[in-house]
Amino acid sequence: MLESISVPSPKPPTRQHRYLSPSIFWSIRQGFPQRLSWLLVALSLALPLTLWTIVSSLQLVPPTFLPTPLAVLSAGLTMFAENSLGEDVLASCGRVLAGFVLAAIIGVPVGLAIGTFYSMDSLFSPIVGTVRYMPITGFVPLIIIWVGLGEPSKILIITLGVVLYNIIMVADAVKFIPNEMINVAYTMGANRWDVLWKVIVPATFPSVLDTLRVNISGAWNFVVIAELLAAQNGLGFKIIQAQRFLQTDKVLFCIVLIGTIGLTIDYGLKWVSRRLTPWADQIRH
Structure with a gap:
C-alpha cells in the first residue's frame, strides 16, 4: 500500500520592511538644526x-488697495511723528493687558x-460650552447698556x-493628568488639598502658561472690536479711522504693528515659560 506523501505547504512570503532614509528636514521630533530653523523663519x-x-511695484493691484511696503513704512513713520501713534500703541496695550x-x-x-471636581464640571461646563x-x-449692545462707552466696556469685551x-x-489640561499620579498621592497619605496643590497645580502649570500665551492673541483680535465703542485712541481706532478715508497704507501698517507686538509678546512668554518650567521642555517639543 502506497504511503501518502505529504507536500509541505509553501511558506508565506516574508514581509519586507521598508525603511525610510534618515532625514533632517522631515524628522519627527528628533531635533532640528538651529541654523536651518532660522533660515526657514527668514524664508517664511x-x-x-x-x-x-512685486505685485504692488508692478501695480498689478491699484495702489489705493495695495500700496508698496515702502509706502506703508513711510505712512507708519509719519503716524509716529505727526499723529501720536505711540500713544495709541500704549492705549491698546493697556486695554489688552487689563482684559487679559x-x-x-x-x-x-x-x-x-472644572478639570478637578466632577461637581464643578457639571455646574460650569453647560454654561461655558453654550456661551x-x-x-x-452680539453682546456689544448689551455691554453698552450695562457698562456704558468708557474704558470698562472695552476691557469687558476683551475679557x-x-x-x-x-x-x-x-x-482639558487637568483632565489629561493620569489618574495614577493622583492615586499614588492618596496612597502616600495625601489629602484632597495636597493632591490639588502638590499634584494637579504643578502638573498643569506648564499647560496653563502655554494656554495664556496662545490666548493672548485673542485679546489682540478683540481690541479692534473694543475700540469701536466711541474710542478716541488705540490701534483699532486708527485702523477704523484710516479705513474711512481709504488710507490703506495706514491700515496695513497698524495691522503689521499689531502682529509685531503680538509676536514679541509670544516669544517673551515662551522665554518666561521655559525659565519657570524647564522640566516641561521635552513635553513642549
Missing part, C-alpha cells in the same frame, strides 16, 4: 514680503475647578473674548 517672512513688493489679566484671574481657577459659541459682537477659552483649555 521673505516670501510674502517679496510677493507683496482679568480673563486669566477668572479663567484659570474656574478651569482648574462660547455665542459671538462676542469675554478670552476667558471662556482659558477655562476650557485649562480644564
Whole structure:
C-alpha cells in the first residue's frame, strides 16, 4: 500500500520592511538644526514680503488697495511723528493687558475647578460650552447698556473674548493628568488639598502658561472690536479711522504693528515659560 506523501505547504512570503532614509528636514521630533530653523523663519517672512513688493511695484493691484511696503513704512513713520501713534500703541496695550489679566484671574481657577471636581464640571461646563459659541459682537449692545462707552466696556469685551477659552483649555489640561499620579498621592497619605496643590497645580502649570500665551492673541483680535465703542485712541481706532478715508497704507501698517507686538509678546512668554518650567521642555517639543 502506497504511503501518502505529504507536500509541505509553501511558506508565506516574508514581509519586507521598508525603511525610510534618515532625514533632517522631515524628522519627527528628533531635533532640528538651529541654523536651518532660522533660515526657514527668514524664508517664511521673505516670501510674502517679496510677493507683496512685486505685485504692488508692478501695480498689478491699484495702489489705493495695495500700496508698496515702502509706502506703508513711510505712512507708519509719519503716524509716529505727526499723529501720536505711540500713544495709541500704549492705549491698546493697556486695554489688552487689563482684559487679559482679568480673563486669566477668572479663567484659570474656574478651569482648574472644572478639570478637578466632577461637581464643578457639571455646574460650569453647560454654561461655558453654550456661551462660547455665542459671538462676542452680539453682546456689544448689551455691554453698552450695562457698562456704558468708557474704558470698562472695552476691557469687558476683551475679557469675554478670552476667558471662556482659558477655562476650557485649562480644564482639558487637568483632565489629561493620569489618574495614577493622583492615586499614588492618596496612597502616600495625601489629602484632597495636597493632591490639588502638590499634584494637579504643578502638573498643569506648564499647560496653563502655554494656554495664556496662545490666548493672548485673542485679546489682540478683540481690541479692534473694543475700540469701536466711541474710542478716541488705540490701534483699532486708527485702523477704523484710516479705513474711512481709504488710507490703506495706514491700515496695513497698524495691522503689521499689531502682529509685531503680538509676536514679541509670544516669544517673551515662551522665554518666561521655559525659565519657570524647564522640566516641561521635552513635553513642549
